[in-house]
Amino acid sequence: MLPSILLAVVALFFMIKWWLETKKTKSLNKEVLAQKNELGLNKDFSDAILRNIDAYIVLANRNFLVEKTNYYSLNSEKDDCVLHRVGELLRCKNALDSGACGTHENCKSCPVRASIERCFREKNSFSRLEAPMRLYLSDDTDNYVDCVVSVSGAYMVQNRDEKVLLTVRDITRLKKVQEELEAARRVAEVAGEQKTAFLANMSHEIRTPLNAIVGFAGLLSNASESERNSYVEIIKGNTNMLLQLVNDILDMSKIEAGTLEFIYSDTDVNQIMRELEGIFRLRLEEADSPVRIVFEPCLPVCFIHTEKNRVSQVLSNFLSNAFKYTKEGSITLGYKVREDDIYFYVQDTGAGIPAGKVDKVFERFMKLDAKKQGTGLGLSISRTIIKKLGGEIGVFSEYGKGSTFWFTLPVKPFDFLPLQQRTEDVSETVEFNETEYDAGAVRRTILIAEDMDDNYLLYKIYLEKHYDLIRATNGEEAVSKYLECNPDIILMDIGMPVVDGYQATDAIRQLSSDIPIVAVTAFAYDEDRRKVMSRGFNGYLSKPLNKDELLKMLHKMGI
Incomplete structure (x- = not known):
């Protein structure tokens, strides 16, 4: 009986042991499966990061061989299953030119390589190292690009092997934006x-x-x-x-x-020069200066297609400076026709420019002598004008002996002008003398549309001795006074209250196309002149109003 009981107890013990081991095995298998699934998820997660991160991830050993990377997936390339060094993988030009990463002469000074070596040596990490790199874009050795990369490195040990996990990011565009x-x-x-x-x-x-x-x-x-x-x-x-x-x-x-206006026309170069010569000769005489001004024409007839007023403005700036700084000797104004351009110059025997300031004379607010009148803007404006005209500008100077300011225009001269242009140019130079008025002549009536009292008073002082004057203080009143008084001419301000000069002129032109209307306005640019002359006016005068110009305009209109 006893042996049977012992046998049953032993059998029960082994059954219980088997059951416990079976249960433990199932639990272990379940745990292994769970860990396997977790590892799979982690791998999928890490692979997803490697595929989508905007940077190259490179796991390299002490020999700079890349054991794992997302380089191929990011560039949609097939992994050739060959271990490449870091420089070779990234297509570093130095590495590929020398045949192996680390063998090029420039590799000795490569900051990325030095940081990786220090990372292994000191068992430490580094971050955000910015370094320039020259990379091949393909197998074509002529196809490469310069870029800037940001590199971070983390030291780690895997299976007793030392590794560095590198993050390489192209920041060329970012650096360019930062520089901008x-x-x-x-x-x-x-x-x-x-x-x-x-x-x-x-x-x-x-x-x-x-x-x-x-x-x-x-x-x-x-x-x-x-x-x-x-x-x-x-x-x-x-x-x-x-x-x-x-x-x-x-x-x-x-x-x-960027709105400096340029109006090109056929221009008589000699006429510009003679006019400037006359103006500055008069200034020298008024100043009782012993300085002579000389014009040296190159050709007897020389017409070019350019911006007449702007060319004259630059030459006038040159002459004004020569006038200021020349106390004796001469000021010479001239031009030379060369193979590809025309060379204009103003030469003086004045004070000259110190060597250290020659390169600065065309800068804004540059004045060689603070005591001299002027804004220091003229030469800067002149440089902009000449560049706009496609030419070059400069100066030669010897301190104490004088200066030569010059500019070129890339134009060819020609020797004719349309007849109409010649006629207009001559008509604008008609001289007028106030003493020519005939004391017995019939007084003519002028309607003056001007809203400012002081400006109208100036008209009265200029004109009431020889003309009957009627005033309108706005455009609406100007139309009424025209109908009421039938004047011989209208001097029309543009910027007036109620109705401006353009609207008033439009209304008067519906009543008469014969009455002369002259715009007198503070809108003084050439584009303003064009606008005025396209709106039914017969003439244009800019403010501040010059008496001689006003009388010449009236004479030109037959008044």
Whole structure:
């Protein structure tokens, strides 16, 4: 009986042991399966990261051999299952040119290679190393690109083998954007500094002539006749300087806005030169200067197609500077026709320019002598004009002996002009003398549309001795006064209240196409002149109003 019981107990023990081991095995299998699934998920997750991350992931050993990478998947290339070194995998030009990564002369100074070696040596990591690289884009050795990469490296040990996990990101575009932003920041800073300098210069340059104008205008009432004449000349000189300053500022604003206008026409070069020679000869005589001005024509007849007013403006700037800095000797104005261009020059025997300042004379607000009048803008504007015309500009100077300012225009001369153009040019040069008025002539009536009282008073002073004047203070009143008084001519301001000069002229032209209408306006650019002459006006005068020009215009209109 006892052996049977013992046998049953042993059998039960083994059954229980089998059951427990079977249960444990199932549990272990389940656990292994779960870990396997987790490993699979982790692998899928890591593979997804490698495929989609915007960077190359490179696992390299101490020999720089790449054991794992996402390079092929990111570039849609087939893995050739060959272990390449880091430089060879990334198509480093130095590595491929030398045949193996690390053998090129430049590899000794490669910051990426040095950082990886230090990472192994110090068992440490590094991050965001920015380095330039030259990479081949294909097997074609002529097809490569320069770029900037950001490299990070993490030291690790796998199965007792040392590895470095590298992250390589192309940041060329980012660096370019950063450089552009930095350049924009510097430009903004310079612009801010220039704006401050501009305001400071303009405050000084505007107040200087204004001080003389206001001061001497206040002295006129109590001055003797000789003093009054002297004061008037001072006021006129400073007024002209202030007007030139305003013109320079307006030109600079148009240059900044990219709207500086250019109107090309067939232009008589010799006529421009003779007119400037006459103007500056008169200035030298008025200043009682011993300096001679000489015009050296190259051809007896020389016409070119260019922007006449702008060419004249540049030459006038050159002559003004020569006038300021030349105390004796001569100022020579001339041009030369060369194979590919025309070379204009103004040569003087004046003070010259110190060697250290020759390269700066065309910069804004550059004045060689702070005591001399001027804004320091003329030469800067001249440079912009000549570049716009497709030419070059420069200066030769020897300090103490004189300077030669020059510019070129890439144009060819020709020796004819259309007859109509010749006629217009001659008509604009008609001289008029106020003393030619016939005392017994019938007085003509002028309708003046002007809303400013002071401006109308100036008209009265200029014209009431010889004409009957009628005033309209706005465009609507101008139309009514025309119907009521039937004037012989209308001087029409443009910027008036109620109805402006354009609208008033449109209305009057519906009533008469014969009445002469002359625009007198502060809109003083050539584009404004074109607009005026296309809107039914017979003539154009710009403000500030010049008496001689006004009388010449009336004479031209037959009034």
